[in-house]
Amino acid sequence: MAEVWTIAEASGGTLKEVSFELLARGRSLADELGVPLASVVLTDEIEEAELQRLASYGADIIYAERDPRLAPFTVASHAAFLTALVTRHAPQIILAAATTSGRTLLPYLAVKLGCGLTADCTALAIEEGTGNLLQIRPAIGGNIMATIKSPDHRPQMATIRPRSTPLPSPDHARRATIIPIAVTDDFHDPVQVLSLRPFGDQSSSIENAAIVVSGGKGLKKRDNFTLIEDLAAALGGAVGASRDAVDRGWASYPHQVGLSGKTISPELYVAVGISGAIQHLAGIKTAKTIVAINRDSEANILALADIAIIGDLFAIIPVLLRRLEERRTIE
Amino acid sequence: MHIIVPIKQVPQSSDVKMDPVTGTMIRSARSSVLNPLDLYALEAALHLKDEHGAQVTVVTMGPPSAVQILKEALSMGADRAVHLTDRLFGGGDTYATSYVLSRAIEKIGSFDLVITGERATDGDTAQVGPGIASWLDLALATYVSAIEEVADGHLIAERLIEEGYQRVRVSLPALLTVVKEIAIPRLPTLRGKKRAMGKEIETWDAEAIAADRTKIGLKGSPTRVVQIETPKVARSALIYHADGDEATVQACDHLLDFLQERNLLAEVHHG
Numbered sequence: 105m106a107e108v109w110t111i112a113e114a115s116g117g118t119l120k121e122v123s124f125e126l127l128a129r130g131r132s133l134a135d136e137l138g139v140p141l142a143s144v145v146l147t148d149e150i151e152e153a154e155l156q157r158l159a160s161y162g163a164d165i166i167y168a169e170r171d172p173r174l175a176p177f178t179v180a181s182h183a184a185f186l187t188a189l190v191t192r193h194a195p196q197i198i199l200a201a202a203t204t205s206g207r208t209l210l211p212y213l214a215v216k217l218g219c220g221l222t223a224d225c226t227a228l229a230i231e232e233g234t235g236n237l238l239q240i241r242p243a244i245g246g247n248i249m250a251t252i253k254s255p256d257h258r259p260q261m262a263t264i265r266p267r268s269t270p271l272p273s274p275d276h277a278r279r280a281t282i283i284p285i286a287v288t289d290d291f292h293d294p295v296q297v298l299s300l301r302p303f304g305d306q307s308s309s310i311e312n313a314a315i316v317v318s319g320g321k322g323l324k325k326r327d328n329f330t331l332i333e334d335l336a337a338a339l340g341g342a343v344g345a346s347r348d349a350v351d352r353g354w355a356s357y358p359h360q361v362g363l364s365g366k367t368i369s370p371e372l373y374v375a376v377g378i379s380g381a382i383q384h385l386a387g388i389k390t391a392k393t394i395v396a397i398n399r400d401s402e403a404n405i406l407a408l409a410d411i412a413i414i415g416d417l418f419a420i421i422p423v424l425l426r427r428l429e430e431r432r433t434i435e
Numbered sequence: 436m437h438i439i440v441p442i443k444q445v446p447q448s449s450d451v452k453m454d455p456v457t458g459t460m461i462r463s464a465r466s467s468v469l470n471p472l473d474l475y476a477l478e479a480a481l482h483l484k485d486e487h488g489a490q491v492t493v494v495t496m497g498p499p500s501a502v503q504i505l506k507e508a509l510s511m512g513a514d515r516a517v518h519l520t521d522r523l524f525g526g527g528d529t530y531a532t533s534y535v536l537s538r539a540i541e542k543i544g545s546f547d548l549v550i551t552g553e554r555a556t557d558g559d560t561a562q563v564g565p566g567i568a569s570w571l572d573l574a575l576a577t578y579v580s581a582i583e584e585v586a587d588g589h590l591i592a593e594r595l596i597e598e599g600y601q602r603v604r605v606s607l608p609a610l611l612t613v614v615k616e617i618a619i620p621r622l623p624t625l626r627g628k629k630r631a632m633g634k635e636i637e638t639w640d641a642e643a644i645a646a647d648r649t650k651i652g653l654k655g656s657p658t659r660v661v662q663i664e665t666p667k668v669a670r671s672a673l674i675y676h677a678d679g680d681e682a683t684v685q686a687c688d689h690l691l692d693f694l695q696e697r698n699l700l701a702e703v704h705h706g
């Protein structure tokens with residue numbers, strides 16, 4: 105019975121959370137199809153106990169390869185292992201995360217395997233009757249939802265947007281069979297990772313943050329941007345920015361949300377002094393809750409917001425911070 | 436050095452507005468533009484040309500109207516333009532598109548670098564760049580935010596990934612997909628426009644690139660779009676006006692209540 109696979113991501117011996125999100129997706133597909141769910145881990149070092157966490161989130165089988173050449177991620181080496189593994193086991197579905205690695209590896213692999221691939225899906229289903237995978241994704245800046253399938257090619261491949269899947273509670277009693285991959289071919293990766301310069305501040309990684317507080321041109325100048333940083337800190341979130349704010353140097357490019365920046369799906373998005381141009385909205389269409397603070401009651405952002413305060417942000421943010429603080433001290 | 440830049444024509448999004456009632460997109464004009472993210476790829480190539488001397492070839496697969504973006508690229512400073520156009524190419528997904536582009540790149544020949552945009556703003560897949568690299572077995576570095584050094588047979592680049600900036604050494608020939616941070620695109624100049632007018636745009640069809648008919652167009656595409664929906668955004672914002680001190684405090688409290696109800700104040704680590 106052709107398996108359903110997920111591609112796990114790990115770094116420094118620890119699995120990343122997206123690995124479990126993928127398993128949550130994969131589990132329901134595998135159950136519906138009545139086939140085993142396997143997770144593939146390609147990394148340098150990882151403990152057995154850590155690998156078994158994949159079982160607690162639903163994996164029946166774990167294909168694991170530990171090889172110093174596999175971390176940090178480079179595409180040619182990962183694709184070499186995976187091409188061999190796929191040829192050997194012929195899975196029917198492969199899911200990976202729509203991260204910088206997943207979005208590099210899967211299109212490269214899809215061409216090697218002669219298969220279709222759907223990018224950045226937010227929903228998946230099994231088509232009744234045919235058993236085909238229905239892959240649902242936003243396109244054109246989130247303005248349309250397209251359902252895509254690959255009826256005549258196997259495996260069917262998709263990348264899944266991180267944070268678009270709620271995590272089930274793990275079942276720590278579950279165990280999976282760990283199968284070493286052991287493809288011993290000698291290969292040379294033409295890309296070599298030399299070093300990593302981590303973001304200076306924690307607030308940079310907006311794609312993984314549950315809460316993102318963004319500021320736009322309404323902040324008026326760089327010094328005022330500390331209001332955004334303060335609000336982000338008070339809410340336990342990361343700092344985002346509109347393109348106008350980034351172009352003015354109030355925040356650096358990794359913070360930019362939108363069409364030419366990042367597409368994010370946080371639990372909470374707070375847009376302060378941001379008009380909500382279509383290119384900005386393209387990056388936040390799938391955020392769960394959107395808050396707008398804007399003095400313009402006609403601002404575009406209100407089309408997407410769940411709640412808005414209309415007024416001067418310079419008056420509102422300090423009060424908001426104070427009231428939040430007071431709430432916490434009372435508790 | 437010879438650099439090939441695949442560029443795409445996409446529908447314009449800049450003067451698109453949101454319909455406040457349905458939450459869907461209103462397109463004022465059905466005009467087409469050069470994919471804005473490809474401007475960064477083109478600029479990165481032109482910058483290398485300025486610094487090191489290079490030949491820059493742009494290539495697009497698209498309908499006859501796509502010559503427009505090739506002319507734009509020529510007037511910015513590209514040296515050569517190739518237009519891949521054939522009814523047989525129509526309806527291609529990223530697999531078929533990357534195949535056609537890879538055949539064309541092979542025919543253009545003797546290149547050191549292929550630079551693509553991170554993604555096209557219409558399809559929004561970011562799959563064509565890595566796909567081309569796979570067809571041609573090129574070294575691949577995605578999300579490149581800076582090219583630090585180009586030497587004989589390799590380059591050093593910086594990639595913007597989730598954890599920060601990663602430095603990589605990439606053997607040539609290679610394909611890079613680049614992000615906005617790499618460069619500030621130049622504007623076409625009048626002189627450039629004049630020069631571009633004198634340049635011929637080469638037009639190639641499926642036969643010219645000896646494309647395998649089973650790998651191109653809709654027929655050659657493994658994926659099928661079976662349904663398109665325009666989701667209505669059901670959100671209609673609760674609105675609070677912060678006029679005056681008291682109203683501001685009340686509005687803030689409403690907001691905090693709202694967040695608390697949705698459990699969004701729960702996880703806060705408070706220092």
Ligand SMILES: Cc1cc2nc3c(=O)[nH]c(=O)nc-3n(C[C@H](O)[C@H](O)[C@H](O)COP(=O)(O)OP(=O)(O)OC[C@H]3O[C@@H](n4cnc5c(N)ncnc54)[C@H](O)[C@@H]3O)c2cc1C
Nearest residue numbers: 320321322346347362363364365377378379381399417471
């Ligand atoms: C190809 C292309 C790609 C693009 N990519 C992106 C992208 O990735 N991300 C992005 O964000 N944009 C992008 N843009 C730009 C986008 O079109 C807008 O220009 C930009 O988002 C506007 O930023 P803003 O909302 O900060 O500024 P503005 O549109 O100027 O909005 C400022 C807002 O602040 C409010 N305001 C002002 N003062 C106050 C105050 N005191 N209190 C409360 N509210 C106040 C105003 O009412 C207004 O709504 C792109 C554009 C193009 C053409």
Ligand SMILES: Nc1ncnc2c1ncn2[C@@H]1O[C@H](COP(=O)(O)O)[C@@H](O)[C@H]1O
Nearest residue numbers: 441442496551552554555560561562563
């Ligand atoms: N039809 C095309 N012609 C030329 N280049 C293309 C075409 N489609 C995509 N590309 C290139 O591939 C990149 C990624 O596009 P996409 O995978 O469609 O998001 C774009 O930024 C272009 O550089």
